[in-house]
Amino acid sequence: MENSTQESNLRSEICVTYDSPYPIYAMAVTNAAASPHLRRIAVGSFIEEFNNRVDILSFDHDALSLKPTPSLSFDHPYPPTKLMFHPTPSASTSTATSAGNLLASSGDCLRLWELRDTSIEPISVFNNSKTSEFCAPLTSFDWNEVEPRRIGTSSIDTTCTIWDIEKGVVETQLIAHDKEVYDIAWGEAGVFASVSADGSVRIFDLRDKEHSTIIYESPQPDTPLLRLAWNKQDLRYMATILMDSNKIVILDIRSPTMPVAELERHQASVNAIAWAPQSCRHICSAGDDGQALLWELPTVAGPNGIDPISMYTAGAEINQLQWSAAQSDWISIAFANKLQLLKV
Amino acid sequence: MAAGNKKQEEVTENMRKLQLDVAVRSIQWSYAIYWSISSTQQGVLEWADGYYNGDIKTRKSVQAGESPSDQPGLQRSEQLRELYESLYGGETNSQAAKRPSTALSPEDLTDTEWYYLVCMSFVFNIGQGLPGKTLAKNQTIWLCNAHRADTKSASIKTIVCFPHLGGVIELGVTELVLEDQNLIQQIKTCFLEIPVPIVSKIPNDHVCVELDHANMPETGFDPVVDCREVYVSSPDNCSNSFGATRLRDESDVFEGIDGEVSQLQSWQFMGDEISNCVNNSMNSSDSVSQTNGNPEKIVPILNETRECNQQKGDEIHYQSVLSTLLKGSNQFILGPYFGRCKRESSFDSWTKDGLLNAKTVQTRTPQRLLKKVLFDVARMHENCQLKSSKNKEKIVNLSTPEVDEIDRNHVLSERKRREKINKRFTILGSLVPSGGKVDKVSTLDNTIEYLRALERRVEELESCKGVVELESRTTSKLHDAIEQTSDNCGTNHIKKPLTNKRKACDMDELRANCKWILSHVQSSNTDGILSLTVKAQVKGSKVASEGVMRRAIQKVIRRV
Numbered sequence: 052m053e054n055s056t057q058e059s060n061l062r063s064e065i066c067v068t069y070d071s072p073y074p075i076y077a078m079a080v081t082n083a084a085a086s087p088h089l090r091r092i093a094v095g096s097f098i099e100e101f102n103n104r105v106d107i108l109s110f111d112h113d114a115l116s117l118k119p120t121p122s123l124s125f126d127h128p129y130p131p132t133k134l135m136f137h138p139t140p141s142a143s144t145s146t147a148t149s150a151g152n153l154l155a156s157s158g159d160c161l162r163l164w165e166l167r168d169t170s171i172e173p174i175s176v177f178n179n180s181k182t183s184e185f186c187a188p189l190t191s192f193d194w195n196e197v198e199p200r201r202i203g204t205s206s207i208d209t210t211c212t213i214w215d216i217e218k219g220v221v222e223t224q225l226i227a228h229d230k231e232v233y234d235i236a237w238g239e240a241g242v243f244a245s246v247s248a249d250g251s252v253r254i255f256d257l258r259d260k261e262h263s264t265i266i267y268e269s270p271q272p273d274t275p276l277l278r279l280a281w282n283k284q285d286l287r288y289m290a291t292i293l294m295d296s297n298k299i300v301i302l303d304i305r306s307p308t309m310p311v312a313e314l315e316r317h318q319a320s321v322n323a324i325a326w327a328p329q330s331c332r333h334i335c336s337a338g339d340d341g342q343a344l345l346w347e348l349p350t351v352a353g354p355n356g357i358d359p360i361s362m363y364t365a366g367a368e369i370n371q372l373q374w375s376a377a378q379s380d381w382i383s384i385a386f387a388n389k390l391q392l393l394k395v
Numbered sequence: 396m397a398a399g400n401k402k403q404e405e406v407t408e409n410m411r412k413l414q415l416d417v418a419v420r421s422i423q424w425s426y427a428i429y430w431s432i433s434s435t436q437q438g439v440l441e442w443a444d445g446y447y448n449g450d451i452k453t454r455k456s457v458q459a460g461e462s463p464s465d466q467p468g469l470q471r472s473e474q475l476r477e478l479y480e481s482l483y484g485g486e487t488n489s490q491a492a493k494r495p496s497t498a499l500s501p502e503d504l505t506d507t508e509w510y511y512l513v514c515m516s517f518v519f520n521i522g523q524g525l526p527g528k529t530l531a532k533n534q535t536i537w538l539c540n541a542h543r544a545d546t547k548s549a550s551i552k553t554i555v556c557f558p559h560l561g562g563v564i565e566l567g568v569t570e571l572v573l574e575d576q577n578l579i580q581q582i583k584t585c586f587l588e589i590p591v592p593i594v595s596k597i598p599n600d601h602v603c604v605e606l607d608h609a610n611m612p613e614t615g616f617d618p619v620v621d622c623r624e625v626y627v628s629s630p631d632n633c634s635n636s637f638g639a640t641r642l643r644d645e646s647d648v649f650e651g652i653d654g655e656v657s658q659l660q661s662w663q664f665m666g667d668e669i670s671n672c673v674n675n676s677m678n679s680s681d682s683v684s685q686t687n688g689n690p691e692k693i694v695p696i697l698n699e700t701r702e703c704n705q706q707k708g709d710e711i712h713y714q715s716v717l718s719t720l721l722k723g724s725n726q727f728i729l730g731p732y733f734g735r736c737k738r739e740s741s742f743d744s745w746t747k748d749g750l751l752n753a754k755t756v757q758t759r760t761p762q763r764l765l766k767k768v769l770f771d772v773a774r775m776h777e778n779c780q781l782k783s784s785k786n787k788e789k790i791v792n793l794s795t796p797e798v799d800e801i802d803r804n805h806v807l808s809e810r811k812r813r814e815k816i817n818k819r820f821t822i823l824g825s826l827v828p829s830g831g832k833v834d835k836v837s838t839l840d841n842t843i844e845y846l847r848a849l850e851r852r853v854e855e856l857e858s859c860k861g862v863v864e865l866e867s868r869t870t871s872k873l874h875d876a877i878e879q880t881s882d883n884c885g886t887n888h889i890k891k892p893l894t895n896k897r898k899a900c901d902m903d904e905l906r907a908n909c910k911w912i913l914s915h916v917q918s919s920n921t922d923g924i925l926s927l928t929v930k931a932q933v934k935g936s937k938v939a940s941e942g943v944m945r946r947a948i949q950k951v952i953r954r955v
Contacts, residue, residue, distance in 0.1 A: 065739050065741050066741040074764075097764065097768070099767070099771065101775075101779065128776075128779075129772055129775045129776055129779070130768065130772055132768050132769075132772055158772065158776065159776040159779075159780075187773075188777065190769050231769075233769050277762065277766075277769065278765075294762065294766075295761045316745075319761060320761035320762045322762055322764070323765075339761055339763075345742055359745045360744065360745055361742035361743060361744050362742060362743060362744075363741055363742045363743070368763070368764070370764040370765065393741035393742065394739060394740050394741045395741075395742065
């Protein structure tokens, strides 16, 4: 025990912390680097009131510091459920998105913000409701890396909406599930998967909107699946977590209904999962036990299940985990009021 | 001359190998390394020879014919050497793809083997590092808790170095062994003795390996001592090469010769990049070694900062060597080995004991914040919308239009269905005798009761019908004719009771008047004349006269 605290003290230099004045949940790391050693991280607050904020922090690789930028901060109605930066900012060629760095947020509806050097400007609000007043609140969204003009959102009204953000219109809206949809993830340019309170993981192909494939259903019927992550390095694999469960279920889309592996080493429920951005075999998970575990998926699993290869213990339940391709040697976690960057 | 020198070299090397072998096996330690003054670089100690006697993960040996049991350690050491060279000398080794199946691959190695292998690349200035210091001081150094202080490997716990024949012998073990002078003496005697040559058992290619080693520096890769730039930049370089390998058809780096080829090719790529940084940092490393003053006996050291820097330098060196050998960004392929050496990482390697440190908060709801984000935030928005709509005095419709239309259709069809059902309930209510209540439940109850009663009645009547039919068959057809003509009831079922009733009431009348007991009634119709024969017994005090009887019967007939 003592050894571990000593070790954690030694490691304090390689773990960068930001203390926020309020509890935080949503997090995103920008893919555009202003300079190689400076990276921006967006952090959304979680206050159960109307007034919430999104702050932009600057992460300095050399100085190992995380500092907020006061001028780059904006209000958000109610907590943002997810934040995400444009996946390939340098590659975008259209006039609408070529300027600056785009940040998307979800809450009541999808909003786009532009991150400039000294300010953040709202660009658009994507609201699909016909009455133009109400839209079903969004639980999550995902920005398509292959087709950056596509953003898919998931909502509590059981639908998933695919937006063309350059034209500012709905590309399509599908009734994805029987109950609220909690998460959505893109696989290829026109293929996405979603998880729902009805306990199923379904894959949709935009070329064939009538049909979807169920690749997994929770063993206890109607156990909601809360989060989904698609392995961008190996599109066969997905990971999902169930409500009130300490298990991470790894799925192979080629063999539906049977999970490839169930990672069960957390001592409390899992809150977030993220695949490694440059390895097809590694995944990180964080949970209520305050631990972030790094797993390597073996080709053949042992009889006792799979053990993680490394772990990190934070002081409180870890609510959010992001492993960005932009900085693949740092994992960001959020717990209580803190944001921490952990070196892998 | 050259041949003679060469032979001399061979013999010395063989003897040394044997000595190392014997020494390490006699004390049952994990490895022995002989560091010698480099022939190519001034004042630098480099790996000259080694013997590995520690834990092996995957045994890969030649087939039974060659009796590997004689020299398992030797064979392993050779295999490790061979692996090192194949990993390291990629660009020169064109037959890398044709390594035999018994050759080791990276995943076959334990930590200790890895440490041994990486040591092959180490180079120490005099006075630097454990062997360097040993040579400088010309004293034996015994290092305990090497896994903590000297952060090279988590598994090697004790290292002993002593000078020998102008070089340094290093011995290491995975257990913690306290300093023991006797042990040192024992080891030294192994080296001072000239062993009986068992040269015959050493295969010839072993010697060739040694000579190849001498060629190594020419490949252009110089290990570095402090090369932070290398470490940081290698992921970038590696990601390019990784990208290149990804284009291949999903070759799994674990399996197959193809994987190895791709690995080696990318190392080539890496080697070029690194050699540039190497030159720069070599200068800095020289200055580092010079600033290190008198090396003292090394003890487990968390407080000696100077030593710390050195250790860190070693660690970084170890790290950079590993990264360059194994394609930096793909460190995960050998994750466990990386995890166990304490590199710059926020993560600790996984242990089951670590579970005790984990915070178990059972009192609160699991996934509290996640659930709030998914469930409560939506509600917050909806409530807000609700309020704003109330302010605007609009009919609140919280669901989206799409879902609304679907709902409307559903509502309409539902309403129709309800109406149908209600209508049928009223009809049923009218058919069934009700006690006054007209609600659905009572209607159903009454229907059930009525239905049961009717069924019972039908049963009874069906059985009675059987009896009556018997009777009426014995009587005349007129009887039936009368019944049929005078019968107003539509159904045959009800005919019988009524006719029975009639008979009964007729008889009752007669009975009432005269207390008759009927025994038989017979009627016949011949030529339009009905003749009725009644046999009866009279009971009673009064005897009915014939006239009374005639009048009663006439009365009955008239009524008929």
